[in-house]
Amino acid sequence: MAKKATKNEKSIEETLWDSANKLRGSVEPSEYKHVVLGLIFLKFASDKFEVKRAELLADGKEKFIEMKEFYNMSNVFFLPELSRWSYIMQQAKQDDIALKIDTALHTIEKNNPSLKGALPDNYFSRLGLDKSKLAALLDTINNIDTQKDPTQDIVGRVYEYFLSKFAIAEGKGKGEFYTPKSIVNLIAEMIEPYKGIIYDPACGSGGMFVQSIKFIEAHHGNTKQVSIYGQEYTNTTYKLAKMNLAIRGISGNLGEKAADTFADDQHKDLKADYIMANPPFNQKDWRADTELVDDPRWRGYEVPPTSNANYGWILNMASKLSDNGVAGFLLANGALSGGGEEYKIRRKLIENNLVEAIVILPRNMFYTTDISVTLWILNKNKGKQEKSIGDEKRTYRERTEEVLFMDLRQIGEPFEKKYIQFSEQHIQEIAKTYHNWQTYNVIANGEQQSLYKDVPEYCCSVTKEEIAKKDFSLVPSKYIEFVNRDENIDFDTKMKSLQSEMTQLLKDEAQSKADLLNVFSELGYDIKL
Known part of the structure; x- marks a missing residue:
């Protein structure tokens, strides 16, 4: 077992983070994350290379130790001498160490085609990093023995920790590359990507893929029975994802390059068994009025409005589902009740029996926004199948005409002081509710019955006819019973009320400030704000 940090002892992740933070100075977090993660990758790749090299020598294959084929066949990256960690550490105190690191990363990528476009490109030389601080970071990373305990995913753990910390550090508008781990875990436990094709059209740093693989391993499945496909728009984030995999x-097809999923779809003919995604919320001007009007992805539906890409993302994913495909993805709550083309598309999705579940998440789960968001689950084959997950077999109920609504806003635990996350127990309980709703669980008197029951303020199963009566709104508070309140909360009405109250409060504050300044002015004091 890997040594666990005691209460007063810092973990490997924390020690590395403290060392990395010393590099910050004038370097933006969005830049120095590539520096740190690039070095972690270099150490990891070098350690694996050295282990394989030692094996070849032990087997008397000395003449093959510089042939990359003998490394690639064992899923090990070949590292020429100038790219090895031992060489970097020998040169760590030299004035040109930044150039040597850039050269090492470039050489690794050149010698390993699967890493094409993955590694930081001239970051170290370009950023003008402080030599002594860079050397100190190299010393810290040098202390990580990535091969000490094969059962512990030390490098993956460090990488995940750093992605999380960088997302928090970058904050609103800049941390879109990362979806909080507990949300990714929840999606995986609900849609269960056990085998088949997994797709993420806005894959960020690849967290959905990593958790899919962990789900398969946890249920004793075969990771070779899944294929990974993804796409990412931002080039630097595309590199993060390729490094993460x-x-x-993990082998994955992230397309030939970083590209816009709408304008340059890298997987046009793909049909996925599972889709997991956290696309950008409320993306504006995502296409021009005359662009993508006849795109096959919205065939049978209205063209998504140019003012907001939410329904463009929905239809992109719906179009790529296989006949038994299921998708779990996140969107801003506004998509639950929008009008115009959004209303028409949402209505058809419901009438076509694609919408399986709508789950409201708590506020403050994301590092980029404090709003509550929605987890949507679409299913191309609701209630018409049997499924095996490991040793467990499930018989599905006929839920074609129903949608499950869940409200998780009262669930969660504090994380990093101001954030909320789901515990492992929370995730298991939420997923169990969903799977109980989907399936027959109990055989009584020769009849199959379900363990699922509607729970006030938590979950409710609603027929398509009931949704039609609410004018095809997917706002959970219109359906879930709230027993401790005088009346069910209408989200739209409540938000408009709060908006009005906030507007008045801000006006009152501005007036009070003006009155106070006038008082000081009359007393002969001029206050500059």
């Missing part, structure tokens, strides 16, 4: 030995 490479560190864990």
Whole structure:
């Protein structure tokens, strides 16, 4: 077992983070995350290389130790001498160490085609990093023995920790590359990506893929029975994703390049068994009025409005589902009740029996926004199948005409002081509710019965006819019973009321400030704000 940090002892992740933070100075977090994660990857790749090299020598294959084929066949990256960690550490105190690191990363990528476009490109030389601080970071990373305990995903753990910390550090508007781990875990436990094709059209740093693989391993499945497909728009984030997968030995097709999923779809003919995604919320001007009007992805539906890409993302994913495909993805709550083309598309999705579950998440789960968001689950084959997850077999109920609504806003635990996350127990209980709703669980008197029951303020199963009576709104508070309140909360009405109250409060504050300044002015004091 890997040594666990005691209460007063810092973990490997925390020690590394403290060392990395010393590099910050004038370097933006969005830049120095590539520096740190690039070095972690270099150490990891070098350690694996050295282990394989030692094996070849022990087997008397000395003449093959510089042939990359003998490394690639064992899923190990070949590292020329100038790219090895031992060489970097020998040069750590030299004035040109930044250039040597850039050269090492470039050489690794050149010698390993699967890493094409994955590693930081000239970050170290370009950023003008403080030599002594960079050397100190190298010393800290040098202390990580990535091969000490094969059962512990040390490098993956460090990488995940750093992605999380960088997302928090970058904050609103800049941390979109990362979806909080507990949300990703929840999606995986609900849609259960056990085998088949997994797709993420806005894959960020690849967290959905990593958790899919962990789900398969936890249920004793075969990771070779899944294929990974993804796409990412931002080039630097595309590199993060490729590195993230490479560190864990996960093969994936992220397209030939970083590209816009709408304008340059890298997987046009893909049909996925599972889709997991956290696309940008409320993306504006995502297409021009005359662009993508006849795109096959919205065939049978209205063209999504140019003012907001939410329904563009929905239809992109719906179009890529296989006949038994299921998708779990996140959107801003506004998509639950929008009008115009959004209303028409939402109505058809419901009438076509694609919408399976709508789950409201708590506020303050994301590092980029404090709003509550929605987890949507679409299913191309609701209630018409049997499924095996490991040793467990499930018989599905006929839920074609129903939608499950869940409200998780009262669930969660504090995280990093101001954030909320789901515990492992929370995730298991939420997923169990969903799976109980989907399936027959109990055989009584020769009849199959379900363990699922509607629970006030938590969950409610609603027929398509009931949703039609609410004008195809998917706002959970219109359906879930709230027993401790005088009346069910209408989200739209409540938000408009709060908006009005906030507007008045701000006006009152401005007036009070003006009155106070006038008082000081009359007393002969001029206050500058």
